[in-house]
Amino acid sequence: MTVSVTVPMAMNKRTLESRNVKMSARGVKVFYGENEALHGIDIDILENEVIAFIGPSGCGKSTFLRCLNRMNDTIAGARVEGQIALDGNDIYDPSLDVVLLRAQVGIVFQKPNPFPKSIYENIAYGPRLHGLARRRAELDDIVESSLRRAGLWDEVKDRLDQPGTGLSGGQQQRLCIARTIAVSPEVILMDEPCSALDPIATGKIEQLIDELSESYTIVMVTHNMQQAARVAHKTAFFHLGDLVEMGDTDDIFTNPREQRTHDYITGRFG
Amino acid sequence: MTTTNLDTVDSRRRQRLDTVQRSLKSRHARERRFQGMGLFAVITALVLVTILFASILMRGVPAFWQATLYLDVHLDPEVIQVDERPVRQAAESPAQFRERELVWLNQLGMVNWNGLIDEALKAHLPGEIESRQTRDLRALVASGERFALRDRVMENPGLIGQTISVKMLASADVDVWLKGNIDRSLADSRQQLSAQTREWADYLKEQGVIRNSFSTALFLNTDSRSSPASAGLAGAFMGSLFMMLIVIALTVPLGVASAIYLEEFAPRNRLTDLIEININNLAAVPSIVFGLLGAAIFVGYLGLPLSAPLVGGLVLTLMTLPTIIIATRAALRSIPPSIRQAALGIGASRVQTVFHHVLPLALPGILTGSILGVAQALGETAPLLLIGMNAFVANVPSSPMDQATALPVQIYLWQGNELRNFFEARTSAAIIVLLGLMLSLNAVAIWLRKKFETRW
Numbered sequence A: 001m002t003v004s005v006t007v008p009m010a011m012n013k014r015t016l017e018s019r020n021v022k023m024s025a026r027g028v029k030v031f032y033g034e035n036e037a038l039h040g041i042d043i044d045i046l047e048n049e050v051i052a053f054i055g056p057s058g059c060g061k062s063t064f065l066r067c068l069n070r071m072n073d074t075i076a077g078a079r080v081e082g083q084i085a086l087d088g089n090d091i092y093d094p095s096l097d098v099v100l101l102r103a104q105v106g107i108v109f110q111k112p113n114p115f116p117k118s119i120y121e122n123i124a125y126g127p128r129l130h131g132l133a134r135r136r137a138e139l140d141d142i143v144e145s146s147l148r149r150a151g152l153w154d155e156v157k158d159r160l161d162q163p164g165t166g167l168s169g170g171q172q173q174r175l176c177i178a179r180t181i182a183v184s185p186e187v188i189l190m191d192e193p194c195s196a197l198d199p200i201a202t203g204k205i206e207q208l209i210d211e212l213s214e215s216y217t218i219v220m221v222t223h224n225m226q227q228a229a230r231v232a233h234k235t236a237f238f239h240l241g242d243l244v245e246m247g248d249t250d251d252i253f254t255n256p257r258e259q260r261t262h263d264y265i266t267g268r269f270g
Numbered sequence B: 001m002t003t004t005n006l007d008t009v010d011s012r013r014r015q016r017l018d019t020v021q022r023s024l025k026s027r028h029a030r031e032r033r034f035q036g037m038g039l040f041a042v043i044t045a046l047v048l049v050t051i052l053f054a055s056i057l058m059r060g061v062p063a064f065w066q067a068t069l070y071l072d073v074h075l076d077p078e079v080i081q082v083d084e085r086p087v088r089q090a091a092e093s094p095a096q097f098r099e100r101e102l103v104w105l106n107q108l109g110m111v112n113w114n115g116l117i118d119e120a121l122k123a124h125l126p127g128e129i130e131s132r133q134t135r136d137l138r139a140l141v142a143s144g145e146r147f148a149l150r151d152r153v154m155e156n157p158g159l160i161g162q163t164i165s166v167k168m169l170a171s172a173d174v175d176v177w178l179k180g181n182i183d184r185s186l187a188d189s190r191q192q193l194s195a196q197t198r199e200w201a202d203y204l205k206e207q208g209v210i211r212n213s214f215s216t217a218l219f220l221n222t223d224s225r226s227s228p229a230s231a232g233l234a235g236a237f238m239g240s241l242f243m244m245l246i247v248i249a250l251t252v253p254l255g256v257a258s259a260i261y262l263e264e265f266a267p268r269n270r271l272t273d274l275i276e277i278n279i280n281n282l283a284a285v286p287s288i289v290f291g292l293l294g295a296a297i298f299v300g301y302l303g304l305p306l307s308a309p310l311v312g313g314l315v316l317t318l319m320t321l322p323t324i325i326i327a328t329r330a331a332l333r334s335i336p337p338s339i340r341q342a343a344l345g346i347g348a349s350r351v352q353t354v355f356h357h358v359l360p361l362a363l364p365g366i367l368t369g370s371i372l373g374v375a376q377a378l379g380e381t382a383p384l385l386l387i388g389m390n391a392f393v394a395n396v397p398s399s400p401m402d403q404a405t406a407l408p409v410q411i412y413l414w415q416g417n418e419l420r421n422f423f424e425a426r427t428s429a430a431i432i433v434l435l436g437l438m439l440s441l442n443a444v445a446i447w448l449r450k451k452f453e454t455r456w
Helices: A009-014 A062-067 A098-104 A121-131 A135-149 A153-159 A169-179 A197-210 A225-231 A249-254 A260-264 B002-065 B095-110 B113-124 B131-138 B145-155 B172-179 B195-207 B234-265 B270-282 B288-300 B307-335 B337-345 B351-377 B407-415 B420-453
Strands: A021-032 A036-048 A048-055 A078-086 A105-108 A187-191 A217-221 A234-241 A242-248 B065-074 B161-171 B210-214
Touching: A009 B172, A021 A217, A021 B161, A036 A062, A036 A187, A036 A217, A036 A242, A048 A062, A048 A225, A048 B420, A062 A187, A062 A217, A062 A234, A098 A105, A105 B337, A105 B420, A121 A169, A121 A260, A135 A153, A169 A187, A169 A197, A169 B337, A197 A217, A197 A225, A217 B307, A225 A249, A234 B195, A242 A249, A242 A260, A249 A260, B002 B065, B002 B420, B065 B172, B095 B145, B113 B131, B113 B145, B131 B195, B145 B161, B145 B210, B161 B337, B172 B195, B172 B420, B195 B210, B234 B270, B234 B351, B234 B407, B270 B307, B288 B307, B288 B351, B307 B351, B337 B351, B407 B420
Parallel strands: A048 A217, A048 A234, A105 A187, A187 A217
Antiparallel strands: A021 A036, A021 A078, A234 A242, B065 B161, B065 B210
C-alpha cells in the first residue's frame, strides 16, 4: 500500500538547477538533562527547497527543527552537540548573535500565537525591532507585502487595527507566517503548522508554502504524511532520535530504502 | 440457548445499572453534604462580617458628628486690653520688629478668653450664675477652643469690640453625655460631669445652642490630650501618607525588578533556589519581627530618628517586598510561553521579549499584587510600635524625618485612651476612615486590572 503522490509543479522546474546547501547539520546530538533525544543527525538542506520531517511522536523531529534557529536555547537543561551551519557558518559559534540568526531563520509554531496586539502591530513588530523600516510609509509597505504574500491581505486590509487574536485559527496562522516573512528571513521553520487547523485552512497554508518556496527555504515538521507528500520536495523520516532516511518525496513514499520507513508510511506503526 | 444467553446478558446489564444507581445515591448525598457545609461556611462568614461592620458603623458614624456650641461672643475691649497691632517702621530692624510683635502676642495670650466665652454662655443660661460655678460652666466647652478664639482675633484685630458668632466644640464629656454613651442613671460620684454641667448641657441642647455638626476636627486636627474633643487624624494621616509614598517608591520598582530578574533571566541553580526559598519564607515572617529589625538597623545602627515615617516606610518596605515579588512572579508565570516563543522566534532579544510582550500582559496582575501589598502595609501596626511611632505627636509632620504616627497606630492609641467612652467612638470613626482608604485602594486595583485587561 502506498500513498499517492502529486509532485508540486514548482519542483519540476527547479530540479534541474544546481542548488546550494543552505543549512547543514553534522553529528547533531541533543540532550534534555541526561536524556539523549537525538543521536547524531547529518543532513543537508538545499536552498529554496521544501523539506518535510516526518516520524512518530517523540522521534525528535521537532527537537531538531528547533535546533536550526536555536529555539532550544530557551529550554532549561537542553544541550546541543555537533555542528549546524547556515551558509557554511556555524550557528552555535559563541560569537554569533542568536538574534541575527533568528532574523535569518524564522519559525512558525504549531499553535497560532499572534501577539495580543493589532494585526498591523503583529507584522510591524519584527521590522521595527530590526530597524528594517525607517519611515512609516516603508513600514506600511512591509506590512502590506507580508500580508499579501501570506494571502491574508484581502481578508484583513480593512481592519488592520483590530486585534490579531480576533481572527479565525487559519487566519491567525497565516498572520504568524506573515509576521515571519516581514523580517525577510532566508529559511522558514514550520513546526506542524496545520495541526490545529481545519482542512480548508490547511489547504490554504499548503498552497502558501508552495508559493513561498519560490523565495524561501522551508523546513516543516508534519504528522500528516499526505501533507508531506503534497507540499514537500524532500522528506526526511525520523525515528527514535535517528534520521532514518531522507530523499525526494516521491522516492520516500513510493520506494523507501529502509524497512522502518516502509512500515511507517504504510501505517504499520506510528 | 440464545434466549438464556440474552437473559443473562439482560440481567447482567440490570445488575450493573443497579450497582451504579446505588452508588449514585450516596454520591449525590455526599455532594449535598459538601454543598451544605460550604454554604454554612459562607453564610457564617457573611454574618460575622456583617456584625463587625454594623458594630463599627453604629459606633463610628455618630462620631463624625460632634456636639457643637453656636455662640455669639462679644469681644469686649474692656477684657481684651491690647495695644494696636505693631506695624513695621522704616527705621526698624527685623529683630526689633519681632520683639515688639512678641510683646503684642504676649498681651493677646494673657487675655482672659475663657471669661469671654463664659459671658457668651451665660447669655443663654437661665438664672444668676455665681463665680463658684465657673468651673461647671467651663466644663461645657472643649478646652482648646479659647485658643481658636485667640487666633481669630490675632489674625484680625479689627474684630475687637464686635460681637461675632462662633462655632465651638463642646467638651468630650458633654458630647458623650448628650449622645447617651454614658449611663444617665449613674450616681454623681461616678459621672464625669457635675450635676450642674449636665443640666446645662441638656438645657442648651434643648435651646438649640448645642447642635450636632460635622466634625471637621476629626480630619483637620492632630491628636490632642488636653482637649480630647478636638483630637483628629491629620497627623496620623500625613504620617501614613509619607510611609505609603516611601513604600510605593521603594517596593514597586525593587520588587518588580527582582521578580523579573528571578523569573525571566536568572539561571536555575542552588543560589537562585536559596533566594527563592528565602523570599517565600520572608513573606511568612511575623510583621513585628520586621519592627525589631528596623529598630536595630535603621534606628540603632544607622542612627535614623525614632518615630519618623522614613523609618516606618523602610520597615514596611521590607515587609511588603516579598509579597510583591511573589505576586509579580506569579503574574509573569501566567503569561503563556507561546508569546515568549513568538517574540524570540522573530528575533527579539530576551530583554525585548520581556519588556515588549510579557510585562505589558502581566501588568494587571503586577498592579493588583502591588496595590494589595501596599494596602496591607497601610494597615500594619505592630512593627511601627517598635520604632516609636506610637508616640504622642501633636504636630502634622511636614517631612518624612519629622515625628509622626500612623492611622492604625492612632486607632490603637485611642482605643487605649483613658477617656474611653469618648474615644471608643473616635476609634470606630478612625477605623471607618482607614477601611475607606483600604477599600478605595482595592477599588483602584480592580479598576486598573479591568482597564489593562480589556486592552488585550
